[in-house]
Amino acid sequence: MATAASQSVIAFHGIGHPGRELEPGESRYWITRERFLRFLDLVATAPDPGRVHLTFDDCNESDFTIAMPALQARGLAGSFFIITSRLDRPGSLSTPQLQALASAMEVGSHGINHLDWRRLDAQQLDGELVGSKQVLESCIGRAVTAASFPFGRYDPRVLSAVRRAGYARVYSTDGGRSRPTDNVVHRTNVRAETSLQNFVDLMQGRETWSLCVARKLKAVRR
Numbered sequence: 379m380a381t382a383a384s385q386s387v388i389a390f391h392g393i394g395h396p397g398r399e400l401e402p403g404e405s406r407y408w409i410t411r412e413r414f415l416r417f418l419d420l421v422a423t424a425p426d427p428g429r430v431h432l433t434f435d436d437c438n439e440s441d442f443t444i445a446m447p448a449l450q451a452r453g454l455a456g457s458f459f460i461i462t463s464r465l466d467r468p469g470s471l472s473t474p475q476l477q478a479l480a481s482a483m484e485v486g487s488h489g490i491n492h493l494d495w496r497r498l499d500a501q502q503l504d505g506e507l508v509g510s511k512q513v514l515e516s517c518i519g520r521a522v523t524a525a526s527f528p529f530g531r532y533d534p535r536v537l538s539a540v541r542r543a544g545y546a547r548v549y550s551t552d553g554g555r556s557r558p559t560d561n562v563v564h565r566t567n568v569r570a571e572t573s574l575q576n577f578v579d580l581m582q583g584r585e586t587w588s589l590c591v592a593r594k595l596k597a598v599r600r
C-alpha cells in the first residue's frame with residue numbers, strides 16, 4: 379500500500395507590523411514582510427512545493443493583507459488557524475476577511491481565547507473546542523475539521539477532547555516531519571531570527587542542531 383509522502387509543515391504567526399498589543403514573548407514569532415516573501419519564493423521555486431505545508435496561527439490581519447495575496451501570486455495555499463474571540467478586533471481578521479480567506483484556503487480553529495488547553499477544566503476545554511468550531515462553521519459555511527494547539531501545548535487529555543469535539547487533525551509545534559494523514563501533525567515555528575538558510579533546511583526536513591535539541595527536551599518533559 380502506498381503511504382503518503384512526508385511533509386515539512388511550517389507555522390507562521392504575524393507578518394509585518396502588529397496592529398494590536400502583543401502577548402508577552404509573542405514578538406519573537408513575528409517576521410518582516412520582506413523576509414516572508416523571500417520564504418515564499420523559496421517554497422514556490424522548490425522542486426516539489428507540495429512537500430511543504432504552510433500554516434498561520436493567531437488570526438492576525440496579516441493573514442489576509444499579506445499572506446493570502448502572496449500565496450496566491452505564487453500558486454500556493456495555506457492553512458489558517460483562527461482565534462474566534464479576536465475576529466473583528468483591531469489588528470486581527472474581520473469576519474469578511476475570514477470569509478474571503480476561507481474561499482481559497484483551509485481554515486481551522488485555534489480556540490476561542492488563546493489559552494493553554496492543558497490548564498482548562500473539562501467544561502472549559504470542550505467550550506473552547508466546540509464553541510470555536512461552531513463560530514467558524516457558521517461564519518465560513520462549511521465543516522471545520524482541523525485545529526492547532528495554542529502555544530503548541532497538549533497532553534493526552536487535550537488530544538481526546540479534540541477528537542471528541544469532531545476534529546480530524548490537530549497541529550502541534552513539536553518540529554520534525556509529518557504525513558498529511560497524521561492525526562497530530564508536527565510543525566516547526568518560524569521565528570524572527572529564522573534565516574533563509576534555516577528556512578531551506580526546514581523545507582528539506584533538516585533540523586538545525588538547536589531545534590533538534592529543543593524538540594527532544596520538550597518530548598522528555600512531556
Ligand SMILES: [Zn+2]
Binds near residue numbers: 492527528529
Ligand atoms: Zn497561537
